Amino acid sequence: MGGVTGDPDFEKGNLRGKIKEGEQSEMAPISRSSSRPQLDLSGAAIQGNFEERNPTIILPNQSDDISHLALDIGGSLIKLVYFSRHEDRPVDDKRKRSLKQRLGFPNVNRRSYPILGGRLHFVKFETAEINECLDFINSKQLHRGGINPRGWHVNSSVNDDAIIKATGGGAYKFADLFKERLGVGIEKEDEMDCLVAGANFLLKAIRHEAFTHMEGQKEFVQIDQNDLFPYLLVNIGSGVSMIKVDGEGKFQRVSGTNVGGGTYWGLGKLLTKCKSFDELLELSQRGDNRVIDMLVGDIYGGMDYSKIGLSASTIASSFGKAIFGNKELEDYSPEDISLSLLRMISYNIGQIAYLNALRFGLKRIFFGGFFIRGHAYTMDTISFAVQFWSKGEAQAMFLRHEGFLGALGAFMSYEKHGLDDLMAHQLVERFPMGAPYVGGKIHGPPLGDLSEKISWMEKFLQKGTEILAPVPLAPLRTTGLGGFDSPSSKGGSLRSDDATLNVGVLHLVPTLEVFPLLADSKTYEPNTIDLSDHNEREYWLTVLSEHLPDLVDKAVASEGGTEDAKRRGDAFAHAFSAHMSRLMKEPSAYGKLGLANLFELREECLREFQFVDAYRTIKQRENEASLAVLTDLLMELDSMDEESRLLTLIEGVLAANIFDWGSRACVDLYHKGTIIEIYRMSRNKMQRPWRVDDFDTFKERMLGSAEKKPPPHRRALLFVDNSGADVILGMLPLARELLRRGTEVVLVANSLPALNDVTAMELPEIVAEAAKHCDIIRKAAEAGGLLMDAIVNIQDAPKEDSSLAPLMVVENGCGGPCIDFRQVSSELADAAKGADLIILEGMGRALHTNFNARFKCDTLKLAMVKNQRLAEKLVNGNIYDSVCRYEPGP
Ligand SMILES: Nc1ncnc2c1ncn2[C@@H]1O[C@H](COP(=O)(O)OP(=O)(O)O)[C@@H](O)[C@H]1O
Ligand SMILES: CC(C)(COP(=O)(O)O)[C@@H](O)C(=O)NCCC(=O)O
Numbered sequence: 001m002g003g004v005t006g007d008p009d010f011e012k013g014n015l016r017g018k019i020k021e022g023e024q025s026e027m028a029p030i031s032r033s034s035s036r037p038q039l040d041l042s043g044a045a046i047q048g049n050f051e052e053r054n055p056t057i058i059l060p061n062q063s064d065d066i067s068h069l070a071l072d073i074g075g076s077l078i079k080l081v082y083f084s085r086h087e088d089r090p091v092d093d094k095r096k097r098s099l100k101q102r103l104g105f106p107n108v109n110r111r112s113y114p115i116l117g118g119r120l121h122f123v124k125f126e127t128a129e130i131n132e133c134l135d136f137i138n139s140k141q142l143h144r145g146g147i148n149p150r151g152w153h154v155n156s157s158v159n160d161d162a163i164i165k166a167t168g169g170g171a172y173k174f175a176d177l178f179k180e181r182l183g184v185g186i187e188k189e190d191e192m193d194c195l196v197a198g199a200n201f202l203l204k205a206i207r208h209e210a211f212t213h214m215e216g217q218k219e220f221v222q223i224d225q226n227d228l229f230p231y232l233l234v235n236i237g238s239g240v241s242m243i244k245v246d247g248e249g250k251f252q253r254v255s256g257t258n259v260g261g262g263t264y265w266g267l268g269k270l271l272t273k274c275k276s277f278d279e280l281l282e283l284s285q286r287g288d289n290r291v292i293d294m295l296v297g298d299i300y301g302g303m304d305y306s307k308i309g310l311s312a313s314t315i316a317s318s319f320g321k322a323i324f325g326n327k328e329l330e331d332y333s334p335e336d337i338s339l340s341l342l343r344m345i346s347y348n349i350g351q352i353a354y355l356n357a358l359r360f361g362l363k364r365i366f367f368g369g370f371f372i373r374g375h376a377y378t379m380d381t382i383s384f385a386v387q388f389w390s391k392g393e394a395q396a397m398f399l400r401h402e403g404f405l406g407a408l409g410a411f412m413s414y415e416k417h418g419l420d421d422l423m424a425h426q427l428v429e430r431f432p433m434g435a436p437y438v439g440g441k442i443h444g445p446p447l448g449d450l451s452e453k454i455s456w457m458e459k460f461l462q463k464g465t466e467i468l469a470p471v472p473l474a475p476l477r478t479t480g481l482g483g484f485d486s487p488s489s490k491g492g493s494l495r496s497d498d499a500t501l502n503v504g505v506l507h508l509v510p511t512l513e514v515f516p517l518l519a520d521s522k523t524y525e526p527n528t529i530d531l532s533d534h535n536e537r538e539y540w541l542t543v544l545s546e547h548l549p550d551l552v553d554k555a556v557a558s559e560g561g562t563e564d565a566k567r568r569g570d571a572f573a574h575a576f577s578a579h580m581s582r583l584m585k586e587p588s589a590y591g592k593l594g595l596a597n598l599f600e601l602r603e604e605c606l607r608e609f610q611f612v613d614a615y616r617t618i619k620q621r622e623n624e625a626s627l628a629v630l631t632d633l634l635m636e637l638d639s640m641d642e643e644s645r646l647l648t649l650i651e652g653v654l655a656a657n658i659f660d661w662g663s664r665a666c667v668d669l670y671h672k673g674t675i676i677e678i679y680r681m682s683r684n685k686m687q688r689p690w691r692v693d694d695f696d697t698f699k700e701r702m703l704g705s706a707e708k709k710p711p712p713h714r715r716a717l718l719f720v721d722n723s724g725a726d727v728i729l730g731m732l733p734l735a736r737e738l739l740r741r742g743t744e745v746v747l748v749a750n751s752l753p754a755l756n757d758v759t760a761m762e763l764p765e766i767v768a769e770a771a772k773h774c775d776i777i778r779k780a781a782e783a784g785g786l787l788m789d790a791i792v793n794i795q796d797a798p799k800e801d802s803s804l805a806p807l808m809v810v811e812n813g814c815g816g817p818c819i820d821f822r823q824v825s826s827e828l829a830d831a832a833k834g835a836d837l838i839i840l841e842g843m844g845r846a847l848h849t850n851f852n853a854r855f856k857c858d859t860l861k862l863a864m865v866k867n868q869r870l871a872e873k874l875v876n877g878n879i880y881d882s883v884c885r886y887e888p889g890p
C-alpha cells in the first residue's frame with residue numbers, strides 16, 4: 001500500500017529567504033533579543049537584476065535558524081516532529097504596500113518575515129521498525145536541517161557536524177545507526193525536560209489541546225494561561241513517569257510506575273497471541289472482564305460492601321477469578337483477558353496518579369503517552385479511577401498530542417526555533433486528505449506529489465475493503481458523488497475514534513492576530529451552531545454532501561474540464577467525503593468542530609487537489625454583469641432623500657446577498673434561471689419589518705433626528721461576502737454612502753477564495769471599474785491608494801487630501817466562508833484599531849459565525865437567510881428572510 005503521512009505535501013525547492021526592497025527598512029528596528037527565528041542578513045546578496053524594483057535577495061547564512069526534525073525514540077515507539085518551511089504567498093502585493101502607507105501601520109513588532117511560516121508534522125513508527133523510520137527521514141531529507149540558499153535539499157552531501165535533536169532511550173541506543181545510515185549525529189536531550197517542555201507548549205499554544213473524557217463524552221477544556229501551574233503530568237509510555245510541573249522548565253519527577261503501556265502490550269501479547277497493539281485494544285472492546293476479574297459481589301455473595309463504599313460490581317481483584325476451578329489460559333477468551341488487563345493497568349495508573357496529586361495538593365492531572373492512543377475506553381477508565389479515588393476532587397485530562405510531548409520538547413530545545421512564544425491564534429491545525437484513512441500510521445515512502453496522492457486515492461478505493469480503514473468508503477462512483485454515510489467498518493475493528501491519530505498538521509502563521517475589537521476574546525465563540533449535537537451534525541453534513549456534485553462540476557470546469565481535472569475532482573470528492581464520514585462518527589476527531597471548520601475544511605481540501613478558485617469564471621461573469629448596471633443604481637440612489645436612500649441601501653445589501661453558490665436553495669435558483677427574478681423582486685419590495693429588524697436604531701445612529709445630527713463614524717470595516725451583485729450592487733453603494741458622510745471605509749475580504757466570495761486580491765480591480773462610474777468612489781479609492789495607477793506610483797501619490805475619506809481593502813486572513821475573529825490577518829487587526837463601525841455581511845460571517853459575537857464598537861450584521869432550517873432555528877423565520885441586527889458599541 002502506498003504511504004500516507006497525514007500531510008503528503010512534499011515541498012520542493014524554492015525555500016530561499018526572500019526579502020523585498022521596501023521591507024528592509026521595516027526589518028531594521030526589530031528587536032533581535034527575542035527567540036523568534038531571525039533573519040540572518042550577513043552575506044546577503046541580490047540575485048539577478050540590480051535595477052529591478054524588488055530584486056530577490058539571497059540569504060546564504062539564513063539556514064542556521066530553522067530546525068527541522070526532532071525525535072523521541074522510546075521503548076515501544078519512535079515519535080517524529082518535523083518542521084517544513086512554507087513559503088508564504090508573494091509579499092510583493094502592491095495593495096499591501098500602499099495600505100501600509102495609508103493606514104500608517106506601526107510595524108514595530110510586525111513579524112512580516114515570510115521566513116516564519118511553516119508546518120509542524122507529527123508522525124510515529126514502531127521502534128522495532130526503526131529502518132522504516134530511517135527510510136522516511138531519508139526520503140524526506142529531514143536530517144538535512146536548515147534552509148539551503150539554493151533550496152530545501154538540493155545539497156547532496158550532509159555536512160559533518162549536522163545533528164538532530166532526540167530524546168528517549170533510543171537517542172543513546174541508536175546514535176550509531178543514525179550516523180551510519182544518515183550521516184548525522186544525535187544530540188541527546190533529557191527526556192523529562194522534553195516531556196515538560198512539550199506539555200507546556202501544547203497547553204499554551206493549542207486552543208483545544210486538553211479534554212476530559214467521561215462515560216464516552218469528550219469535552220474540550222479551555223486552559224487559562226495564567227492558571228496552568230502547578231499540575232501533574234502523567235506520561236504513560238512503555239513505563240510511566242509522574243511529574244509535578246510548576247512552570248516553564250520548573251518540575252520534579254515525583255513518581256512513576258513500571259506497570260505501564262509496555263506491560264499491557266507485553267502481557268497482552270503473551271496471553272492473547274495478538275500480533276499488534278491495536279489488535280489487543282480491539283479485542284478489549286468485545287471483552288467482558290467479569291469472567292476473569294474477581295468482583296466485590298463475587299466475594300460478598302452478590303451484595304455491595306456498602307459500609308466501605310464498594311459496590312458489588314467493583315473489581316476486588318484483577319484476574320482473581322482465575323484462581324478458581326482448573327481453567328487453563330485457553331479456556332479464557334482473548335477478548336476478556338485483554339479487557340481485564342486494560343482495566344487493571346489503567347486503574348492502577350489512575351490510582352497512583354491520584355495519590356501523587358494528593359501528595360502535592362494538585363487538582364489537575366494531564367495524561368499523555370501513547371498507551372492512551374485516543375482510545376475512549378482507556379480514557380474513561382483512567383478518568384473513572386481518578387474520580388473514584390479522589391471522590392471527585394481531582395480531574396483527569398487528556399492531550400490530543402498525547403504521545404508527542406517528548407518529541408515536541410526535543411524540537412523546542414533547538415535554539416531560535418521561534419516556537420516558544422507562539423500563541424494559539426498563530427497556529428492553524430489542518431487535516432489533509434490522508435487523515436481520515438490512516439492518521440499517523442506510516443507505511444512505505446511518503447507521497448511525493450499530487451499525482452501520487454490521486455493514484456493513492458484511486459488504489460485505496462479499489463482495495464478499500466482489504467485495508468483496515470477506519471472510515472471505509474463507498475465504491476468509486478462518478479464524479480462528485482460523495483456522500484458521507486458509508487458502510488460501517490469491518491466488524492470488531494477499532495472504532496474510528498480509537499483507530500487513528502487525531503492530530504493534523506500544525507500550520508504556523510505568525511501573522512495571525514486576535515481581532516482587537518472583540519468585546520471579550522476569552523469567551524468569544526465563533527460558531528453559532530453546536531455540531532456536537534448529532535442531529536445538527538447530520539443535517540449539515542447532509543447539506544454539504546448534497547452540494548458536492550455541483551461543487552465538483554464547478555471545480556473541474558474551472559480547470560478547463562480536462563481529464564486531469566476530472567481525476568482531481570474525483571479524488572477531492574472522495575477525500576472530502578471521507579473527512580465528513582469520519583466527523584459524522586467522531587465529531588471531535590479534529591478538535592472542537594463547528595460549521596466554520598467544516599466549510600473551511602472543504603476549501604482546504606479543494607486546494608489540496610489544486611483547485612485554486614473553483615468559481616473563478618462565475619465570479620467574473622457576475623462581476624461584469626453587475627458593473628454594467630451600477631451607474632443606473634447609483635443614479636437611482638442619488639435621486640432619493642437621505643432617509644430613503646439609507647433604507648434602500650440596506651435593502652440592496654440584503655437582497656443581493658442571495659447570490660450565493662454555497663446554498664442548496666440558491667444553486668437551484670441559479671440552475672432554474674430564476675435567481676435574477678427573485679433578486680429583482682426582493683429589491684423592489686422587501687417587506688419590513690424584516691425578520692430581525694434594527695434598522696431604525698441604526699438609522700438614528702447614522703442620521704440622528706431633526707434636532708441632533710450625530711457625528712459620522714471615523715472608520716468602518718465592511719466585511720464583504722459574495723462577488724457580483726452582492727459586493728458591487730450591495731456593499732459598494734453602502735460603502736459609498738459612508739464615504740460621502742466622511743467615514744473612512746475598509747473593505748475586508750477573504751485572503752483565499754471560498755465559494756463565490758470575493759477576495760481581497762480581486763477587490764482593487766472591481767473598485768477601479770466602479771470608480772469609472774462614480775466620482776466619490778474614484779476619489780476615495782485614490783485617497784486609499786487603491787486605484788491601479790495610484791498603486792503603481794505610491795511613492796509619488798498625491799499628497800493626501802485630509803477632507804477625503806479613503807476607501808481601502810484589507811484581507812481577513814481566512815480561506816473559508818465564515819470568520820473566526822480569534823485568528824485574523826495582521827493588516828485587518830491594524831485597520832481595526834481606528835474603527836468604530838463593523839458591518840458583517842452574509843450568512844457565513846454574520847449568522848453561522850458571529851451571530852452572537854459582541855464587539856467593542858457599533859456593529860451591523862446583515863444577511864439573507866438562505867436555508868430553511870437555519871431560519872427556523874436562529875430567527876424563528878423562513879428561508880429568504882432578512883436579518884438586520886444592529887448592536888451599538890458600549
Ligand atoms: N502501534 C503501537 N505499537 C506499539 N505500542 C503502541 C502502539 N500504539 C500505542 N501503543 C502503546 O503505547 C506505548 C508506548 O507509548 P509511548 O508514549 O510511545 O512510550 P515509549 O516512549 O516508551 O515508546 C506502548 O507500550 C503501547 O502500550
Ligand atoms: C456557505 C454559506 C455559508 C455561504 O453563505 P454567504 O456567507 O455567502 O451568505 C451558505 O451558503 C450556507 O450556509 N450553505 C449551506 C446551507 C444550504 O445549502 O442550505
Ligand SMILES: [Mn+2]
Nearest residue numbers: 721722757817
Ligand atoms: Mn459567501
